[in-house]
Amino acid sequence: MAAPAMGMGLDETDLEAEEQDATRATWTLNFGPQHPATHTTLRLILELDGERIVKATPDIGYLHSGFEKLGEHLTFNQYVTIVDRKNYISPPMNEVAWFHAVEKLLEVELTPRCQYIRVIISELARMSDHLLCTGAAALDLGAFTAFLYSFNLRELIYDVYEEMSGYRFHPGYLRIGGVLYDFNERVLDRIRKVLDAFPKVYADVSKLLFRNRIFLDRVRGIGVLTKEQALAHSCSGPLARASGVTYDLRKDEPYLCYPELDFDVPYTTEGDSWARFIVRMEELRQSHRILEQAIRKLPTGPVNVPIAEKFPLPDKLTAYNSMEGLIQHFELIMPNRGHQSPVDEVYAAVESPNGELGYYLVTDGTQSGWRVRTRPPSFIHFSVFPLLIKDHLIADIVAVLGSLNIIAAELDR
C-alpha cells in the first residue's frame, strides 16, 4: 500500500499567513520542542502581546510511540517494560496501576506481604516524583541548590530500586499476582536509609523554597485554577487538591492495604502554582509517614499468590530448581497455553503522584489485552495549561509548567 502524503503540518502555513497580516498587534513565539525548561519534548505556540500571553496552543505528539497499540500485542507480563516507560519519573507507580487493572480483571487476590510491598514501592515512587517536580521547577526558577538536594535523595531511592530488582531506572519489578523477587533485608536497609535522610532534605528544600522571596514572588498567584475549573477539566491528584478538590483514591476508593495505614490528604484552596508545590511538599511528608508504618508492619509470609492459582510466574529459583516451577513457567510462557482472561473489560485506577492513573482494559480471552487504554494524568493536566497561562508573562510559563509536572513520555505515550 502506498504511503500517505505527509505534509509538514499546519504550523508552516500558519506562520506564513501571520507574516502577511501586518495589522496584527500580536506576535508568535515557539516555546520548544527543544527548550531546557520543558525538560522533555513538548511545544507551545505562544501568541504574545508584548510579553503578555494572549493565547498558548500546545502542540504535542513528539514522543508518541504507540504504547497503547503495543499493549494489544504484548502479554500482560511483557507489557510491564512498556508501562515503566510512560511516567519514567516514577516507574513502579505505573506498574502498580497496570497490574491493579490486570488483577482486577483476572480476579487475583494479592497476599498481604505483596500488598505492603506494592504500597512501599508506590510511596517511594511518589516521593521520587514529587522531589523531581519540586526540584526541577526550582531549577527553572533559578533555585539551583534545592534541585541538588532533592536529586541527592532521589539517588537513594534509585538505590532501593537497584537492590530490589537489579535495575535503577526501569525496575520492571511487578508480575501478575506478585513481584519479581521478595524484599530482603538489604532492600529494607536501603529504604531505611531513604527514610533517615528524608527529614533533613525536606527541611532544607522547604526552607530554600518557601522562605525564598524570589521563589514565592514567582509562584504566588500565578496560574490560578478554581475548584470548578479543576472538576470541569477532569483534573485530579495534587493539581485538583491544590484547588480544593479533596479527592484521593487512596482514601476515597481504597486499594491495596491503604486502609490499614494512617495518613492525611493535604489540600489547599488557593489553586495557584505555590499551592501545587505546597501540596506536593506535604504529600512527601505523608509518603514518609506511610513508608515508616509500612516498613514496621510489613507482614511475613509468601509474597506471590500460590502457584496453584496459575497466574504468577515462578521466580527464577523455583523455575530452575523444582519440577512444579518449571512446568508452571512453561505453561505461562508458551503462547497457546497460559492463563485465560475473561472476554470482558474493566476500568481500574490508582492514585499516582500526578493524579488518577487508570487503565481501561478490554480482553479477548488471551494473555494480552484487546485494548489497553491509559488514562494519563499528564495528558489531561497539560490540556489545562492554556487556561492557566492566559494573560500571564512569558517568565511565568516555567512556574506553571513546573507545577503541573508534565512528563512527555506519559503525555504522548
Added chain:
Amino acid sequence: MSTTGAPSSTETQTETDPQAATLAVIAGVLGEGGLKPSRFRDNLRVHVPAGRLFEVLSALKASGFNWLIELGGTDYLGYPGPARASRFEVHYVLKNSTTRERIIIKTGVNDPDPTLASAYPLWPGADWMEREVFDMYGIRFEGHPDLRRILMPEGFAAFPLRKDYPLRGRGERHNFPRLTRGET
C-alpha cells in the same frame, strides 16, 4: 433498536442497589426498556444508543456526576465476544466528587461515518480526550470546537489504533519526507 450488542455479564438491578438512583436517572431519559446496565467486578456500565448519548450525559451531569474522569475508544473489529451491532465503542467514566460514585457510559458507532455528540459543552476536559479518539479511530465529535489530530502528525492518513491498521505501520516512517539543509 439499540446500537450495541448485549453485554456478556449478568444483568442485575436489585432494590438494595446503591447505584439504583443513578440508573433511574438514565432510565428517565431512555425509558425502562432502553436501560441496559451490566456489571463486571466493581464497574457499573450502561450501554446507551449513540443518538441519545448527549441527553444521558446531560442528565447525569445534572444529577451530580460533575467529573469526566476518562474518555476513550475501542475498536471491536473481530472481537470474540457476543456479536456487536457497531464496530467502535466509546466509553465515558464519570464520577460524582461528593458521593464517590462511578459509572461507565458506553456507546457504539459504526463505519462508514462514525459520529457522536461531543461532551465538550458539558465537561471542557473532554477536549483533548475526544481529539485523541478522533486521532486514533477517526470517530468525529459534533460540537467539538477544535477537532484536529493531537498525537499523530497533521498529514497522517490512517487511524493507527484501528484493528485493521498493522502494528508496524504502512511504511510511513520509512517514507517520511526528509528535508535537506538546502531545502529548509
